[in-house]
Amino acid sequence: MNPLPAPSLVRNCSVARTLDILSDAWSFLVLREFYMGARRFDQIQAILHCPRSTLSDRLSRLIDSRILKRVTTPAGRSEYRLTERGLDLYLVMLALMRFGDDHLAGDDAPPLALHHRTCGHVFRPQTVCSECKEPVTAHDVRYHDGPGAGQSPLPDLPQRRRSSKAGAFERGRLSSVSRTVEILADRWSFLILRECFFGVKRYDQFQEALAIAPNILASRLNHLVTTSVLEKKLYQNNPARFEYRLTATGLDLYLPLIQMLRWGDRWMDSPPPLILTHEKCGKAFQPLLVCDHCHIPLSPRDVRYTLSYQPPVEIDTRALIRP
Secondary structure (H helix, E strand, O other): OOOOOOOOEEEOOHHHHHHHHOOEHHHHHHHHHHHOOOOOHHHHHHHHOOOHHHHHHHHHHHHHOOOEEEEEOOOOOEEEEEOHHHHHOHHHHHHHHHHHHHHOOOOOOOOEEEEEOOOOEEEOEEEEEOOOOOEOOHHHEEEEEOOOOOEEEOOOOOOOOOOOOOOHHHOOOOOHHHHHHHHOOEHHHHHHHHHHHOOOOEHHHHHHHHOOOHHHHHHHHHHHHHOOOEEEEEEEOOOOEEEEEEOHHHHOOHHHHHHHHHHHHHHOOOOOOEEEEEOOOOEEOOEEEEEOOOOOEOOHHHEEEEEOOOOOOOOOOOOOOOO
16 A cells, blocks of 8 residues: 655745635635625625625635624624624735735726724825834845744645636726735735745745645746736746746735734734844834824724725725724
8 A cells, every 4th residue: 555645845834824714816805895894695796796606615714714703683684794803804905905006006096095083084004013113115124933933734725716807806896905816816826925025036946835736836927927026037048947036016015915924923823933023123023004194003993994986886885894
């Protein structure tokens, strides 16, 4: 009897653990709808236009991960509510929205404006160091192994195909989040990007670090080049070999990634695999998301929004998070 092959080992990473839950673009967009005020299956399906089976699967995964809970209203209707875990993922969504506003809106105004109830101003979310409160960029952060560093078996997750239709995730609602996740449409794209921030540049290095199938890796790298997140540089002739380097646009995706890292460190019940250090102050830090007007850390319950367009169905536009 032949022994079973040894499982592929990949680095422990709180970004990856977060992405094990939010495993594709539909998962992000389903969660986004709860922040926009939706509470029922039919509301979300009417906006996203995704197959009912897809929506049912993503809702089940979010419930299993304790991000959502199902409740029965006094009228006997089944609805969903965000847990504290789910509320905290809102900061990841804000970081994704900020990237989409900055890089993917073109000449148009952002699809929605955020209002900070604490200071009363329209604001944009800004990532700062928890220790010195100065803005954080990919250029001024270093890292070292934390107590949870090491390797674990590659998780057995469904290999979903990314949508090839332009605008597929923005059919029901204009959204900077949907524009961002259409670029990073599945966990592999996020993890390739993560490896870029670890300094990986070459095809064989990506393949070794991620234990990823060659066809999936080639497809995702080509997509990230096409969308100007990576640039492809020839480093060898005969045969031609290329390196993949982050563009200025790609570097700005560091901020959503470290919000995923923060969330995974907090909620995944294991020691942090990575410790971030802010070079400007020399201290280990957490990435805080603050209002760029009053610089107070953002809480989901203190954010309101207004839309720059007519919503496709009537939902509560007074609050991202209702009590």
